[in-house]
Amino acid sequence: MANRSAGARTKDPKLPPVAVDPAIIEAADRRWTPLKIAIWVAIALLGGLSWVMLAVVRGETVNAIWFVFAAVCTYFIGYRFYSKYIEKHLVRPDDRRATPAEYKADGKDFAATDRRVLYGHHFAAIAGAGPLVGPVLAAQMGYLPGTIWIIVGVVLAGAVQDYLVMFFSMRRGGRSLGQMARDELGRVGGTAAIIATLTIMVIIVAILALVVVNALAESPWGVFSVGMTIPIALFMGCYLRFLRPGKVTEVSIIGFVLLLAAIVGGGAVAETDWGVALFTIDKVPLAIGIIVYGFIAAVLPVWLLLAPRDYLSTFMKVGTILMLALAIIIVRPEIFAPAVSEFATTGTGPVVSGTLFPFLFVTIACGALSGFHALIASGTTPKLIQKERQTRFIGYGGMLMESFVAIMALVAALSIDRGIYFAMNASAAATGGTIEGAVAFVNGLGMTGVNLTPEMLAQTAKDVGEESIVSRTGGAPTLAVGLAHIMQQVIGGSGLMAFWYHFAIMFEALFILTAVDAGTRVARFMLQDTIGNVIPRFKNTSWRVGAWIATAIMVAAWGAILVMGVTDPLGGINTLFPLFGIANQLLAAIALAVCMAIIAKRGYFRFLWIVALPLGFAAVVTITASFLKIFSPVPAIGYFAQNAAFREALAAGETSFGTAPSVEAMNAVVRNTMVQGILSILFVTLAIIVIVTAILATIRAARRGASESSEDEAVPSKVFAPAGLIATPAEKEIQKQWDALPSPPKRGGH
Amino acid sequence: MTVVDIARGIRWYVRGIMGEDAYEKYLAHVAGEHGGGAVPLTEREFWRDRTDRQDANPEGRCC
Numbered sequence: 001m002a003n004r005s006a007g008a009r010t011k012d013p014k015l016p017p018v019a020v021d022p023a024i025i026e027a028a029d030r031r032w033t034p035l036k037i038a039i040w041v042a043i044a045l046l047g048g049l050s051w052v053m054l055a056v057v058r059g060e061t062v063n064a065i066w067f068v069f070a071a072v073c074t075y076f077i078g079y080r081f082y083s084k085y086i087e088k089h090l091v092r093p094d095d096r097r098a099t100p101a102e103y104k105a106d107g108k109d110f111a112a113t114d115r116r117v118l119y120g121h122h123f124a125a126i127a128g129a130g131p132l133v134g135p136v137l138a139a140q141m142g143y144l145p146g147t148i149w150i151i152v153g154v155v156l157a158g159a160v161q162d163y164l165v166m167f168f169s170m171r172r173g174g175r176s177l178g179q180m181a182r183d184e185l186g187r188v189g190g191t192a193a194i195i196a197t198l199t200i201m202v203i204i205v206a207i208l209a210l211v212v213v214n215a216l217a218e219s220p221w222g223v224f225s226v227g228m229t230i231p232i233a234l235f236m237g238c239y240l241r242f243l244r245p246g247k248v249t250e251v252s253i254i255g256f257v258l259l260l261a262a263i264v265g266g267g268a269v270a271e272t273d274w275g276v277a278l279f280t281i282d283k284v285p286l287a288i289g290i291i292v293y294g295f296i297a298a299v300l301p302v303w304l305l306l307a308p309r310d311y312l313s314t315f316m317k318v319g320t321i322l323m324l325a326l327a328i329i330i331v332r333p334e335i336f337a338p339a340v341s342e343f344a345t346t347g348t349g350p351v352v353s354g355t356l357f358p359f360l361f362v363t364i365a366c367g368a369l370s371g372f373h374a375l376i377a378s379g380t381t382p383k384l385i386q387k388e389r390q391t392r393f394i395g396y397g398g399m400l401m402e403s404f405v406a407i408m409a410l411v412a413a414l415s416i417d418r419g420i421y422f423a424m425n426a427s428a429a430a431t432g433g434t435i436e437g438a439v440a441f442v443n444g445l446g447m448t449g450v451n452l453t454p455e456m457l458a459q460t461a462k463d464v465g466e467e468s469i470v471s472r473t474g475g476a477p478t479l480a481v482g483l484a485h486i487m488q489q490v491i492g493g494s495g496l497m498a499f500w501y502h503f504a505i506m507f508e509a510l511f512i513l514t515a516v517d518a519g520t521r522v523a524r525f526m527l528q529d530t531i532g533n534v535i536p537r538f539k540n541t542s543w544r545v546g547a548w549i550a551t552a553i554m555v556a557a558w559g560a561i562l563v564m565g566v567t568d569p570l571g572g573i574n575t576l577f578p579l580f581g582i583a584n585q586l587l588a589a590i591a592l593a594v595c596m597a598i599i600a601k602r603g604y605f606r607f608l609w610i611v612a613l614p615l616g617f618a619a620v621v622t623i624t625a626s627f628l629k630i631f632s633p634v635p636a637i638g639y640f641a642q643n644a645a646f647r648e649a650l651a652a653g654e655t656s657f658g659t660a661p662s663v664e665a666m667n668a669v670v671r672n673t674m675v676q677g678i679l680s681i682l683f684v685t686l687a688i689i690v691i692v693t694a695i696l697a698t699i700r701a702a703r704r705g706a707s708e709s710s711e712d713e714a715v716p717s718k719v720f721a722p723a724g725l726i727a728t729p730a731e732k733e734i735q736k737q738w739d740a741l742p743s744p745p746k747r748g749g750h
Numbered sequence: 751m752t753v754v755d756i757a758r759g760i761r762w763y764v765r766g767i768m769g770e771d772a773y774e775k776y777l778a779h780v781a782g783e784h785g786g787g788a789v790p791l792t793e794r795e796f797w798r799d800r801t802d803r804q805d806a807n808p809e810g811r812c813c
Contacts, residue, residue, distance in 0.1 A: 105779055105783070106779070107775060107776035107777075107778075107779030107780060107783075108772075108776060108799075108800065108803065109803070109807075111772070111775050111776070111779065113766070113775075114766060116763065116766075117763065117766030117767055120763070120766070120767040121766075121767055121769070124767065125809075125811065125812060126812045127812065128811060128812045128813045129813060130812065130813035201810075204813050208813055240797065241797075241798070241801075245793055245794045245796075245797040245798070246770065246772070246773050246793055246796070246797045247770070248765075248768045248769060248770040249764055249765060249768050249770050252768060301801070301802075301805055302801045302802075302804040302805045302808075303798070303801035303802075306804075307801050307804065310811070311768060313811075314767065314768065315768070318767065366812070366813060370812070370813070372810075372812050372813050373812060375810045375812075376809075376810060376812055379809070380809050511811070514811050515811045515812065515813055518808060518809065518810055518811040519810060519811070521808035522808045522809070522810045524808075525808060541806060542806065584813070
C-alpha cells in the first residue's frame with residue numbers, strides 16, 4: 001500500500017504528473033486483451049445465467065445464490081460500462097484540478113482521505129435501515145419485481161444520482177443540496193426544495209422511529225438490550241472525552257463487547273418476572289419514550305451520545321453486513337416464494353396496499369433510488385475526496401454496495417416461510433394480534449402452497465425468544481427472523497436463534513436511533529435558518545433557547561406522526577410506509593432535477609437523457625403514487641376515500657367500521673387519513689414546483705447556450721492518487737515517481 | 751506480502767473507516783502548511799474541538 005501517503009507533499013514546481021494523461025486512459029479502456037475479454041464474457045454469462053434462473057426457470061424453489069450472482073454481475077457491468085460512459089460524457093472529471101479537500105484543506109472538515117477508506121466511510125453514512133426494511137415489505141409481491149427494481153434501478157437511477165450529486169457538490173466546495181437548488185433553480189424552486197427537504201426529513205424520522213417501536217413493543221428482551229445502548233454510548237463518550245481521546249477503534253471494541261453482553265443479558269432478564277414486568281412496554285408509552293429520548297439526545301452535546309453511538313453503529317453495520325453476505329454464500333438458502341405473487345396485480349396485499357406500479361417503486365426506495373443520499377453525497381463526503389476521478393468509485397460504487405445490502409435483506413425475508421412472513425407483516429387490525437387470528441387470516445388469503453399452522457407461529461416465537469411474532473410489522477422483526485434463520489445455520493444452530501434475532505434487532509435499532517438523533521439535529525438547524533429569516537436571533541445556532549425551541553418543534557412534528565402511526569386502527573406501517581417511500585423518491589426527483597439543470601448549464605444536451613431517464617421515472621412514480629393516495633376511490637389506497645368512508649359511517653351512527661372497533665377509533669382514522677392526505681398533497685405540490693423550475697432552467701440554458709457556471713474556480717492540483725479501487729499500470733507508474741520524491745518534513749507528535 | 755503487512759493493512763483500513771487517524775491527518779496538514787512553525791492542537795484539544803464542531807454542523811445519517 002505504497003500510495004497510502006500521497007496526500008501531503010512539498011510544493012515543488014517540478015512535481016511528477018498529478019493526473020494520468022486522458023489519452024492513456026482512453027487507450028487502456030479500448031485495449032481489449034484476450035484475458036480482459038474472457039473475464040467480461042464470463043461475468044456477462046454468469047449474470048445472464050443467473051437472471052435466467054430467477055426470471056425464466058421457475059421451479060418449486062430458487063436458490064439464493066442466483067440473487068447474489070445476478071446482482072454482483074450486473075453491478076460489475078453497470079460500473080465498468082455505464083458509469084464510465086457517464087464519466088466520459090457527462091461528468092468529465094479533471095484530475096489536474098484540485099478538489100476542495102486540497103484547495104480548502106484545513107486538516108479537519110476538509111481533509112483528503114484515501115479513496116478506499118472514504119468508500120467505506122461514505123457507505124456507512126448512506127446505508128441505514130432503509131435498504132433493510134423496504135425490500136422486506138415488498139417481498140409480498142414475490143421475489144422478482146423487487147429484485148429487478150433493486151438491481152436495474154440502482155444501475156440506471158440510484159447510483160447515477162449519488163454520483164452526479166457528489167461530483168457537482170465537490171465542484172462547488174462541498175455545497176449542500178439545498179444551496180445548489182437555490183443556485184440552480186432560483187428562489188421559488190430553491191425554497192420549495194428546502195421546505196420539501198425539511199418535511200421529508202420529519203416523515204422519514206417518524207417512520208424510522210415507528211419501525212423501532214414496532215420491533216420493541218411487547219418485547220422485554222429487545223427493550224432491555226436496546227435500552228442498554230444508551231448507558232453504553234454514554235460510557236464510551238466519557239471514555240473518549242476524558243480517558244483516552246481519539247482511541248476510537250479501542251472504545252468501539254469495548255462498546256461492541258458490552259453490546260453483546262447486553263443482548264445475552266437481555267435474554268436472561270426477559271426470563272425473570274421482574275424483567276418481564278419492567279421491560280414489557282406497550283407501543284404508546286414506548287413511542288412517548290422515544291420522543292422524549294429524541295429530544296434529549298438532540299440537545300445533548302455530540303460527544304456524549306451521538307458520536308460514540310455513531311462509532312458503534314458504523315462498527316456494527318459494516319461487520320454485520322459482511323457477516324450476512326458470507327452467511328448467504330455459505331448457506332445458500334432455498335426460496336419458496338413465487339416469482340410474482342397475486343398481490344402485484346390485485347393490489348390487495350396485507351403488508352402494503354396497492355399494485356406493483358407504482359407502489360413497488362415507492363416501497364423499495366433505499367437500495368434502488370434514495371433521495372436521502374443526496375443530502376450525504378452533497379456536503380460531507382465531497383469535502384474529503386482526494387481526486388476528481390475518484391467520485392465514480394465512491395459515489396457510483398458506494399451506492400452499488402447499498403443495493404447489494406437491499407438484495408441481501410430481500411433474500412433474508414424471502415428465506416422464511418411465506419405463511420410466517422404474512423402472519424408477521426399483516427397489521428394487528430387484520431390478525432387480531434392472536435395466533436388463531438393470524439392463522440385464519442393468512443390461510444384465508446388463499447395463497448397456493450401456504451399452509452400456516454398455530455404450531456409454526458408458536459415455535460418460531462419460542463425460537464427467537466419472543467412472546468409472539470404475530471403482526472410484528474415494520475420489516476425489522478421479519479428481517480431479524482430471516483437473519484437469525486440464516487446465521488444459525490452457520491454459527492450456533494437453533495439454540496442461538498434467539499441471540500441472532502436480538503442481535504439483528506439491536507443492529508437495526510442502533511442505526512435507526514442514530515438517524516433519528518442526527519435527523520432531528522439537521523432538521524433543527526434547517527428550521528432555525530428558516531425562522532431566522534423572520535426572527536434574526538434564531539440564525540444564531542449557539543443560542544440555547546432558540547436551539548431548544550427549534551428542537552422541540554421538530555421533535556413534536558415527527559413525534560405526532562409517530563404517535564399517529566402507533567395508534568392507527570388501520571395498522572400504522574401499511575398506511576404510512578408509502579408516504580416514506582414517496583417522500584424519499586420525491587427528494588430523489590428534486591436532486592436529479594438540480595443535476596439536470598446543472599448539466600444543461602454545462603451544455604451537455606446530447607447526454608441529458610442520462611439524468612432525464614431516472615428523473616422522469618421518479619417523477620412519474622411519485623406523482624402517480626401521490627395522486628392515487630389523494631384521489632383513489634379505493635379506501636385501502638386513497639387517504640381521502642378512506643376518510644370519506646369513515647365519516648359516512650360515523651354520520652350514519654355506526655359504532656364500528658372496518659377494522660376500527662369503536663367511535664373513538666373511527667374518529668382517529670378520520671383524523672389520520674386527513675393528515676396523511678394533506679402531507680401527500682404538500683409533497684406532490686413541492687415536487688412539481690421543483691421539477692417545473694428545473695425544466696424551465698434547462699430550457700433557458702438551452703436557449704442561451706452553455707455560459708453560466710456556479711462551480712468554484714479551478715485550482716491546479718499538486719497531489720496524485722489513483723482513481724479506482726485498484727491502481728492501473730499507468731497510475732502505478734506515476735505513483736512510483738511520487739514515491740521517489742524526498743519525504744515531507746518530519747511531523748511532530750507521532 | 752507478509753502476515754504483518756496484511757495485519758498492518760487491516761489496521762490502517764479499520765482506523766481510517768472509524769476516523770481514528772483524524773488527528774494524524776491534522777498534524778500532517780499543520781506540518782505541511784506552516785512548515786512546522788505553528789503550534790498544533792494537542793490530541794485532547796483536537797478531539798474536543800472535533801465533536802464541538804459537530805455540535806455546530808450536524809451531519810445527517812441516512813435512513
